[in-house]
Amino acid sequence: MPADITFQQRLSQTAGLVEDCLDGWLPAGKTDHATSPRLAEAMRYSALGGGKRLRPFLVLESARLCGVNDEGAVNTAAALECIHCYSLAHDDLPAMDDDDLRRGRPTLHRAFDEATAILAGDALLTLAFEIVADASTHPDAAVRCELALLLARGAGRDGMVGGQMLDLEAAGLTLGEAEILRLQAMKTGALIRYACEAGAILGGASAEKRAALRRYGALLGQAFQLADDLLDVEGDAAVVGKATAKDADAGKATLIGLIGIEQARLRLAALESEARAALASFGDDGRILADAATFVANRSH
Amino acid sequence: MPADITFQQRLSQTAGLVEDCLDGWLPAGKTDHATSPRLAEAMRYSALGGGKRLRPFLVLESARLCGVNDEGAVNTAAALECIHCYSLAHDDLPAMDDDDLRRGRPTLHRAFDEATAILAGDALLTLAFEIVADASTHPDAAVRCELALLLARGAGRDGMVGGQMLDLEAAGLTLGEAEILRLQAMKTGALIRYACEAGAILGGASAEKRAALRRYGALLGQAFQLADDLLDVEGDAAVVGKATAKDADAGKATLIGLIGIEQARLRLAALESEARAALASFGDDGRILADAATFVANRSH
Numbered sequence: 001m002p003a004d005i006t007f008q009q010r011l012s013q014t015a016g017l018v019e020d021c022l023d024g025w026l027p028a029g030k031t032d033h034a035t036s037p038r039l040a041e042a043m044r045y046s047a048l049g050g051g052k053r054l055r056p057f058l059v060l061e062s063a064r065l066c067g068v069n070d071e072g073a074v075n076t077a078a079a080l081e082c083i084h085c086y087s088l089a090h091d092d093l094p095a096m097d098d099d100d101l102r103r104g105r106p107t108l109h110r111a112f113d114e115a116t117a118i119l120a121g122d123a124l125l126t127l128a129f130e131i132v133a134d135a136s137t138h139p140d141a142a143v144r145c146e147l148a149l150l151l152a153r154g155a156g157r158d159g160m161v162g163g164q165m166l167d168l169e170a171a172g173l174t175l176g177e178a179e180i181l182r183l184q185a186m187k188t189g190a191l192i193r194y195a196c197e198a199g200a201i202l203g204g205a206s207a208e209k210r211a212a213l214r215r216y217g218a219l220l221g222q223a224f225q226l227a228d229d230l231l232d233v234e235g236d237a238a239v240v241g242k243a244t245a246k247d248a249d250a251g252k253a254t255l256i257g258l259i260g261i262e263q264a265r266l267r268l269a270a271l272e273s274e275a276r277a278a279l280a281s282f283g284d285d286g287r288i289l290a291d292a293a294t295f296v297a298n299r300s301h
Numbered sequence: 302m303p304a305d306i307t308f309q310q311r312l313s314q315t316a317g318l319v320e321d322c323l324d325g326w327l328p329a330g331k332t333d334h335a336t337s338p339r340l341a342e343a344m345r346y347s348a349l350g351g352g353k354r355l356r357p358f359l360v361l362e363s364a365r366l367c368g369v370n371d372e373g374a375v376n377t378a379a380a381l382e383c384i385h386c387y388s389l390a391h392d393d394l395p396a397m398d399d400d401d402l403r404r405g406r407p408t409l410h411r412a413f414d415e416a417t418a419i420l421a422g423d424a425l426l427t428l429a430f431e432i433v434a435d436a437s438t439h440p441d442a443a444v445r446c447e448l449a450l451l452l453a454r455g456a457g458r459d460g461m462v463g464g465q466m467l468d469l470e471a472a473g474l475t476l477g478e479a480e481i482l483r484l485q486a487m488k489t490g491a492l493i494r495y496a497c498e499a500g501a502i503l504g505g506a507s508a509e510k511r512a513a514l515r516r517y518g519a520l521l522g523q524a525f526q527l528a529d530d531l532l533d534v535e536g537d538a539a540v541v542g543k544a545t546a547k548d549a550d551a552g553k554a555t556l557i558g559l560i561g562i563e564q565a566r567l568r569l570a571a572l573e574s575e576a577r578a579a580l581a582s583f584g585d586d587g588r589i590l591a592d593a594a595t596f597v598a599n600r601s602h
Binding site: 034035036038039040043086090093095096113114115116118119121122123125126127129130133134141142144145146148149151152153155156157158161162164165166168169182186 | 336337340341344391394396397416417419420423426431434435447449450454456457462463465466467470483487
């Protein structure tokens with residue numbers, strides 16, 4: 001990687017890599033696969049529908065810091081993106097957040113129908129494990145198995161799905177700060193931590209490197225969520241690409257409702273600098289991930 | 302295992318073992334887990350709600366034929382049952398089959414709500430991979446990884462989920478026999494084949510034994526589906542424990558609509574004897590699985 005590449009260039013580069021990889025795992029139209037063409041199309045719509053591809057970027061960058069090239073990490077990144085996209089498809093359903101707009105396009109169940117959105121989500125979730133368990137993901141089955149185990153923990157009842165459930169249950173309740181932070185650490189934090197730790201697993205990194213990447217991921221996840229909450233309060237739906245002021249409309253407790261916008265901004269800046277500091281041991285190699293923290297803390301969409 | 306144990310005794314014994322195992326993976330009430338208590342309760346309702354536990358039985362029995370005791374196979378059986386139960390929860394949703402009754406009780410979304418049923422299904426699907434990838438499932442990571450890979454293929458777009466999608470798309474269409482058989486081989490067949498093959502994977506069985514178990518599983522799956530179709534046409538809802546005549550009401554093509562009840566009965570008898578024959582190389586050890594084929598072909602619920 002050239003020394004002068006910027007974070008934005010690298011983000012765009014890794015998005016292209018993971019989209020090519022997903023395109024390979026999600027063949028369009030008539031194929032040798034038994035898959036229903038409509039199901040295949042819905043899976044592609046969900047997984048190839050744009051987005052920043054932040055989680056795949058984190059996998060590829062953390063892998064690079066642990067001596068693994070993009071080719072050796074892209075399957076894991078693609079699998080994680082399948083999980084992320086399935087979760088968006090299910091969260092958008094009428095029985096959940098009931099959203100019509102996602103990344104500036106109709107949500108999956110609007111573009112297809114509810115049954116197809118449920119099944120395409122199930123199929124993407126399942127495909128994620130097919131990808132990480134596939135021999136092409138890493139030559140060592142023990143590595144693939146650990147990737148699958150931690151992916152399941154991060155995505156499941158004590159991670160992302162559990163956080164979404166707590167979020168639904170929180171409507172109309174007054175959550176304290178600790179409860180909100182715990183919910184967010186599960187709902188969005190778990191897979192962001194996984195993204196950063198996955199690179200260390202792929203590279204067989206030392207416990208110290210792995211802990212540093214995990215700590216960075218935890219801080220980045222908190223920054224990501226706080227920035228998202230700020231966007232929900234202050235953002236313009238046309239720029240954000242999805243409905244805003246949703247949390248207030250749904251009566252959901254957010255950290256901003258508790259501590260106010262000004263305090264939220266201060267805390268976001270602190271998280272950004274802590275996340276950058278967590279990468280200190282990687283020296284200049286950690287620059288791109290450090291800049292990712294700055295980007296996440298200051299994003300406008 | 303005593304030589305004179307019957308199939309029914311063994312089915313009941315293995316159901317107890319897998320329910321104890323699932324109970325351990327699905328702790329109730331307040332625990333150290335971060336899981337929402339309501340989500341945990343919904344997962345238990347779905348996974349511990351009875352049923353014959355046929356798929357877990359097939360895993361434990363095929364494992365026994367390959368030299369693996371129940372303890373060494375029960376995690377894999379429990380994981381497969383998580384997948385089966387999640388699929389029932391999602392298939393019962395209003396956007397899909399819209400069922401109110403399952404195993405004589407309210408369906409998951411009726412007992413809880415739709416959002417909880419979607420998330421509990423997602424969490425059970427994810428938990429299945431957490432279980433097979435866990436070190437307690439098998440000492441060899443390569444075995445765990447193969448179990449996860451084939452489970453994902455059997456459960457996903459080219460297997461169970463894909464079959465459910467084709468089934469939904471089939472409403473009102475006139476499918477030919479080959480199309481119906483393909484749909485069924487995916488929707489119910491894939492995980493029954495997996496159940497039988499999983500024992501061979503756990504036991505590191507020879508290619509011959511593995512192929513025999515897979516062939517048995519394929520025949521058993523066809524017999525299972527045909528018997529299910531016959532029950533749907535002829536069964537009594539009170540005995541079957543769920544709504545009957547659903548396929549006809551939904552305008553779905555079934556094999557019986559195509560070949561008639563009498564031909565279906567003849568074919569079912571042929572599948573039963575072919576399935577029994579597929580186990581010939583196991584000698585008397587294969588007796589319990591052979592009797593399972595007879596049970597499946599003649600079940601009344």
